[in-house]
Amino acid sequence: MSVICVEDPGDSRLVDYTGLTDVELRRRREPAEGLFMAEGEKVIRRALEAGYPMRSMLLSERWLETMAEVIEGTDVPVYVGSPEVVERVTGYQVHRGALASMGRKVLPAVGDLVAGARRVAVLEGVNDHTNVGAIFRGAAALGMDAVLLSPDCADPLYRRSVKVSMGAVFSVPYARLDPWPGGLDVLRGAGLTLLALTPGEGSVALNELPSADTDRCALMLGAEGPGLTAKALAAADRLVRIPMSHGVDSLNVGAAAAVAFYAVAFG
């Protein structure tokens, strides 16, 4: 272990941690630089257990003790500063006291992910980190084997996604589908039935689907509001819907995803 006290918020060794409140900046920077932020002891531990390599940590002084075990187990630099210094670097009060800059892993190939899968989720254009996190949490709880993301989906490893997912982004394997929606052919080739969730006309209620359609399936979900695009709908084998009462607003996408995951697995 190597604990290094920092007093200068401009210290160039802290560059991984700058401007954390600037979502647009971090959205570009983190994938480009191959890193993501793990915040708080639990999340850092889960990221390490999932095999993500740590680049460094940044702690407020009084969190040294809580983080002792993690610190002892690593050789990367552990930067320690006053709460004020940490706040000036990151741009916010780090309530959980500990940040780790983690390296990304190469995403698995789509073909490998879906080869033995029974049920996978496919997200199109879900560009809200909270919704991505909520969907991963539901996917983990309800036994989806993988999540596949269109190129314009938000990053599952962004700080907010990780938090809302309760760490499920580390346990549910995922990959990007590119080209979109052409990449869906790999899923169909693996024997998965493509089910597109949409309230529109011509859709079959999930509780009325024949089991042949749900035995091995890919459940496609769009963003809250716009839903799946016309080209995604056209690429599906079957349009499906959650049977809902008339005249009321639909479920939010996290709840809708959980209901649909339940329906294809157990319904």
Added chain:
Amino acid sequence: MSVICVEDPGDSRLVDYTGLTDVELRRRREPAEGLFMAEGEKVIRRALEAGYPMRSMLLSERWLETMAEVIEGTDVPVYVGSPEVVERVTGYQVHRGALASMGRKVLPAVGDLVAGARRVAVLEGVNDHTNVGAIFRGAAALGMDAVLLSPDCADPLYRRSVKVSMGAVFSVPYARLDPWPGGLDVLRGAGLTLLALTPGEGSVALNELPSADTDRCALMLGAEGPGLTAKALAAADRLVRIPMSHGVDSLNVGAAAAVAFYAVAFG
């Protein structure tokens, strides 16, 4: 209609609208004074359509036009001020520009609510406004006939609950169950089977319940974290659970409620 310009944030006629950011204060005041806040044109309209009486409105100047139709239809005072005055009264920037102080209605008797009901939700100790709102949204979408609340549940008419519910708190009838859990006897007396959602031992997976148990049922849900209390579990006819993968965090209560509502209705 009577439009009144206000310039003094201390104007005593604006007392309904003071301290809106103080959740603890408003949590006490609103039920005690028989009022609640509707925010934004859509919510105000939905509250009126649901038969809640308006006491007054408070608008930023530039919202007069948007609200013209609502204003023309009412005789109550419509206070209009600059954005700065409105912010000084309420304590925050009212982005939706329009607030209405609405009167509460007497809640229906539990016996009347459940008499013809097929499926109702029962909440115990759900004291988070966001979660209450999310559960109402799911209840509306998935056709629950009513929601019954233990005495310590958060107020469905609190501003945050209304917003998250997308107005479903106005369309799904609800009442308080008091005493708790003794009041559950009324539900059983009406022929409803009491199903307690709990991940604990002895629970039956929702997808394995006989249809006799779900034909007419009351689905009991506890708060995220603690779940249902021992006395609530003891009062139930059957313990049920969402079949979930091992070793992962559970769903959040909004998603869990939606899955359970789906399961008893369609699963």
